[in-house]
Amino acid sequence: MTVNINRQWLLKSRPIGLTKETDFQMVETIIPELRKGEFLIRNIYLSLDPTNRGWMNPVKTYVPPVKIGSVMRGIGVGIVEKSENPKFPVESIVTGLLGWQDYFISDGSGWMSAIPSLPNVPLPAFLNLFGMIGLTAYFGLMDIGKPQSGETLVVSAAAGAVGSLVGQIGKIKGCRVIGIAGTDEKCSWLTQDLRFDAAINYKTESVFTRMKELCPEGIDIYFANVGGKILDAALGNLNLNARVIVCGLISQYNATDTVPGPSNFPNIVLKRATVKGFIVTDYFKRMNEAFKDFQTWYVSGKLQYREEIVKGLENTPKTFNKLFDGSNRGKLIIKVSEEPIL
Amino acid sequence: MTVNINRQWLLKSRPIGLTKETDFQMVETIIPELRKGEFLIRNIYLSLDPTNRGWMNPVKTYVPPVKIGSVMRGIGVGIVEKSENPKFPVESIVTGLLGWQDYFISDGSGWMSAIPSLPNVPLPAFLNLFGMIGLTAYFGLMDIGKPQSGETLVVSAAAGAVGSLVGQIGKIKGCRVIGIAGTDEKCSWLTQDLRFDAAINYKTESVFTRMKELCPEGIDIYFANVGGKILDAALGNLNLNARVIVCGLISQYNATDTVPGPSNFPNIVLKRATVKGFIVTDYFKRMNEAFKDFQTWYVSGKLQYREEIVKGLENTPKTFNKLFDGSNRGKLIIKVSEEPIL
Numbered sequence: 001m002t003v004n005i006n007r008q009w010l011l012k013s014r015p016i017g018l019t020k021e022t023d024f025q026m027v028e029t030i031i032p033e034l035r036k037g038e039f040l041i042r043n044i045y046l047s048l049d050p051t052n053r054g055w056m057n058p059v060k061t062y063v064p065p066v067k068i069g070s071v072m073r074g075i076g077v078g079i080v081e082k083s084e085n086p087k088f089p090v091e092s093i094v095t096g097l098l099g100w101q102d103y104f105i106s107d108g109s110g111w112m113s114a115i116p117s118l119p120n121v122p123l124p125a126f127l128n129l130f131g132m133i134g135l136t137a138y139f140g141l142m143d144i145g146k147p148q149s150g151e152t153l154v155v156s157a158a159a160g161a162v163g164s165l166v167g168q169i170g171k172i173k174g175c176r177v178i179g180i181a182g183t184d185e186k187c188s189w190l191t192q193d194l195r196f197d198a199a200i201n202y203k204t205e206s207v208f209t210r211m212k213e214l215c216p217e218g219i220d221i222y223f224a225n226v227g228g229k230i231l232d233a234a235l236g237n238l239n240l241n242a243r244v245i246v247c248g249l250i251s252q253y254n255a256t257d258t259v260p261g262p263s264n265f266p267n268i269v270l271k272r273a274t275v276k277g278f279i280v281t282d283y284f285k286r287m288n289e290a291f292k293d294f295q296t297w298y299v300s301g302k303l304q305y306r307e308e309i310v311k312g313l314e315n316t317p318k319t320f321n322k323l324f325d326g327s328n329r330g331k332l333i334i335k336v337s338e339e340p341i342l
Numbered sequence: 343m344t345v346n347i348n349r350q351w352l353l354k355s356r357p358i359g360l361t362k363e364t365d366f367q368m369v370e371t372i373i374p375e376l377r378k379g380e381f382l383i384r385n386i387y388l389s390l391d392p393t394n395r396g397w398m399n400p401v402k403t404y405v406p407p408v409k410i411g412s413v414m415r416g417i418g419v420g421i422v423e424k425s426e427n428p429k430f431p432v433e434s435i436v437t438g439l440l441g442w443q444d445y446f447i448s449d450g451s452g453w454m455s456a457i458p459s460l461p462n463v464p465l466p467a468f469l470n471l472f473g474m475i476g477l478t479a480y481f482g483l484m485d486i487g488k489p490q491s492g493e494t495l496v497v498s499a500a501a502g503a504v505g506s507l508v509g510q511i512g513k514i515k516g517c518r519v520i521g522i523a524g525t526d527e528k529c530s531w532l533t534q535d536l537r538f539d540a541a542i543n544y545k546t547e548s549v550f551t552r553m554k555e556l557c558p559e560g561i562d563i564y565f566a567n568v569g570g571k572i573l574d575a576a577l578g579n580l581n582l583n584a585r586v587i588v589c590g591l592i593s594q595y596n597a598t599d600t601v602p603g604p605s606n607f608p609n610i611v612l613k614r615a616t617v618k619g620f621i622v623t624d625y626f627k628r629m630n631e632a633f634k635d636f637q638t639w640y641v642s643g644k645l646q647y648r649e650e651i652v653k654g655l656e657n658t659p660k661t662f663n664k665l666f667d668g669s670n671r672g673k674l675i676i677k678v679s680e681e682p683i684l
Binding site: 062247262266269270272273275276277278279 | 574604607608609613617618
C-alpha cells in the first residue's frame with residue numbers, strides 16, 4: 001500500500017439474506033489532490049454495526065440506501081493527514097461516516113466531528129461507549145425507558161455492544177436486570193462480570209417460560225434489540241404500564257420474506273404499554289449529557305465493555321456476518337491502520 | 343313478565359370464534375328480598391360492546407373472565423325500583439355493570455354511579471357519548487394522540503361508536519381526518535354527515551394503497567380499533583414521530599388461532615413512532631374533563647352519533663354478533679324495558 005492508493009470496498013450487489021463476500025468488491029483508486037476546504041483522513045478504526053445491514057437494502061430507512069457501486073458506508077475514527085481546511089488541521093482525530101476504505105476525503109459537510117479530548121479513553125471507545133453505541137444505550141433506556149429503582153429491566157442481545165451497556169446503566173439506576181444472550185459464556189459474562197441479576201440463553205431455554213419465572217410481576221422495561229420470537233415472548237410478559245424500547249430488530253435485518261409481527265401485540269392494550277421506536281441520531285445534540293455520566297461511571301469502573309478488533313480492511317466483508325450469527329464477543333471493530341503516536 | 347321474575351342470560355359455554363346463541367342460556371329466577379344496603383335496579387338500556395367478547399374468554403384481561411353459569415356481564419343504564427340504601431333512593435337513574443338481565447341487585451360496591459343530570463341528554467347517550475364510548479374516544483385521542491392542528495389522523499372502525507367520535511373530535515382539533523369503514527354507506531356518512539376529509543372502504547379498496555395516496559406525508563395519529571391487515575397498513579404508512587393509539591383489536595377478538603402481529607412492526611423504529619395501549623377505566627377519575635367538552639360540542643351540534651337500539655332482552659345474544667360482521671350502524675344498544683316518565 002503506497003500512500004496515494006486508497007483501497008475501497010464497493011457495494012456490488014444488494015445482499016439477499018446474510019451478506020456474502022461477493023456482494024462487495026475491493027477496488028484500488030488513486031487519491032486525488034485536495035481542493036480548497038477538503039482534508040484527507042486516514043481511517044484507523046471502522047465500526048461494524050447491525051444497522052449497516054439495513055443500509056444495503058434498496059429502501060430508504062432513516063438514511064438513504066448505499067448506492068450500488070459506491071463505497072460501503074460505515075462509521076470510523078481516523079486521523080487527518082493532509083488538510084486544506086483550517087477547521088480540521090493535520091493530526092486532528094475525527095469521527096464520521098468514513099466508509100469501508102483506507103482514506104476518506106471530506107469537505108467537513110455531513111457528520112464529521114473532531115473527537116473530544118477525554119483523558120484515558122482509548123480511541124476505539126469512540127466507536128463504542130463514547131459513540132453511537134453508548135448514546136443508543138443511554139438515551140433509549142433513560143429517555144424512553146425512564147428506569148425507576150426496583151423495576152425489572154429485560155434486555156435482548158444483552159451481550160452485544162448496546163445491550164451490555166443498557167443492562168449496566170439499568171443496574172446503576174437500581175433496576176433488576178435480566179439479559180438474553182445466545183451462549184452460556186455470554187450469559188455468565190453478564191451475570192458474573194457485569195452483575196446482571198439473571199441471564200437467559202435463548203438457544204437452550206424457553207425464553208417465554210424463563211421470563212415468566214424470572215419476572216413474576218412482569219417486565220417493566222424491555223429493551224428490544226432483536227425482533228421475532230424473543231420480542232414476542234417479552235410482549236407476552238409485560239407488567240402494567242411497561243415501556244418497550246424498540247432499538248433494533250437484528251433478527252429480522254437479513255429477512256428475505258415478510259416477517260410476521262409479534263402475535264402478542266394485543267397485550268400492548270391490556271398492559272397499557274408504550275412501545276416506542278427511536279433512532280440515536282435524534283439525540284446527537286444531547287450527546288454531552290450522556291458523555292458526562294459515562295466519564296464518571298467509566299472512570300469508577302461501573303461500566304465495562306468488550307470489543308473484538310479484527311485487523312485489516314480486507315477482512316471487513318467476511319467479518320460483518322459475525323454480528324448476526326452470534327459469534328462476535330463485544331463491539332466489532334476493524335482495525336484499518338495503526339494508531340498515531342501522538 | 344311479573345315484577346318478581348328476573349330473566350337472565352347466563353354464559354353457558356366459552357364461545358369459539360363468533361358467539362352462537364347456544365353459548366348462552368336464558369333462565370328465569372325469582373328476585374330475592376333486599377338486604378340492608380341493597381337496592382333493586384330495573385335495567386332499561388344494555389350496551390353491547392366489542393370488548394364484551396374478550397370477557398367471555400377463559401383468560402384474565404383487564405377484568406376477570408365471566409364465569410360459566412354466571413350472568414353475562416354488560417354495562418347498562420337502569421332505574422332504582424326498590425332501595426334499602428340511602429345513597430341510591432328509588433327513582434335514581436344509575437349506570438354500572440348491570441348485566442344481561444332484567445334486574446340487578448346492587449349493594450353499591452364496584453362500579454355503580456348515579457347518572458349526572460345533564461339537560462337535554464337522552465338516556466341512551468350515557469352508554470355512548472356520556473359513557474365509556476365517549477371517554478374512550480376522548481382520552482385515547484387527546485391524551486395519547488395529542489392532536490395538533492394540521493396533522494393527519496386516521497381512524498379504523500370509523501363508523502363505529504368510538505371511531506366516529508374520534509374522527510369528529512379530531513376535526514374539532516383541526517386535524518385532517520380519514521376514516522376506514524366497511525360499506526359505502528358508512529363511508530359517505532363519514533364524509534358527508536361527519537365531515538371527515540376522506541373515507542376508505544376496506545372491503546372494496548386496498549387500504550395500504552389508499553392510505554398512501556391520501557396521506558402523502560404519512561399518518562401522524564392512528565387510532566387503532568381493529569388489528570390485522572388494517573393495522574399493518576397503517577404501520578406501513580406512518581409519518582415521523584407518529585402516535586398509534588391501540589384502543590382495540592376488534593378483528594382479532596373472535597380469533598381461534600394465534601394471530602400474527604403486524605409485519606410492519608419495524609417501521610415503529612424507523613418512524614420513531616409511539617404505540618400506546620390504553621384502557622378507558624384508567625381515566626374514569628378524569629371523566630368530567632371530557633364531559634365538559636362534550637356538553638359544549640354536543641349542544642352546538644359539533645358531535646353527532648348514531649345508535650341502533652334493538653328491543654327486547656331476549657334478542658341480546660343474536661344481536662351481539664352485529665358488532666363483528668359490520669352490520670350495526672352506530673352504537674348497539676338493547677332496550678330492556680321502558681324509560682320512566684319522570
